[in-house]
Amino acid sequence: NAGVTQTPKFQVLKTGQSMTLQCAQDMNHNSMYWYRQDPGMGLRLIYYSASEGTTDKGEVPNGYNVSRLNKREFSLRLESAAPSQTSVYFCASGDREPNQPQHFGDGTRLSIL
């Protein structure tokens, strides 16, 4: 079982470039999430998708867009990368019941020069 798979694992971009981070889950979860993790800031929610066909903003959505392609896949796009978006990005999936946790992918380390 793969769980939550993220690609790529590492990426270096120049300011102004665009790219899409891919995420897929095989646990049949309804909800999927994108977080960024920065030193001293903890995990911050960028966007989430409560169910297939819906997406909504989290705590730090500026500069990002998302697409819930189907139940399995949830992508995060940086249209014009900025150095402030240098971070580690985690995708997670889970179900909405209160006692259900979120499961994380291995992360994407993104550096923007």
Add this chain to the structure above:
Amino acid sequence: QKEVEQNSGPLSVPEGAIASLNCTYSDRGSQSFFWYRQYSGKSPELIMFIYSNGDKEDGRFTAQLNKASQYVSLLIRDSQPSDSATYLCAVKSITNTGFQKLVFGTGTRLLVSP
């Protein structure tokens, strides 16, 4: 006030001791509480969750919840050097749109010395 607060540490304990990690939260409507372990350069992995007041034990780990005090803790008995990691407290609550959001603390770094 942050929604979920943890002491950043590091918390240093000798091998074999009990490590006590604490977390407070601000939303009284929070329903469930999770502890994740994160090794350096890795993703968070779930250790335990708890949603009723009291204690919940799983092997060397015990989660404790006190909703009246808005306090949740994780005890690690017989700490091992392999337990050295950052421990993230996460709190699940419902937004006004009905979404179950998970809010993370910034984590406590635990160091277990041999």
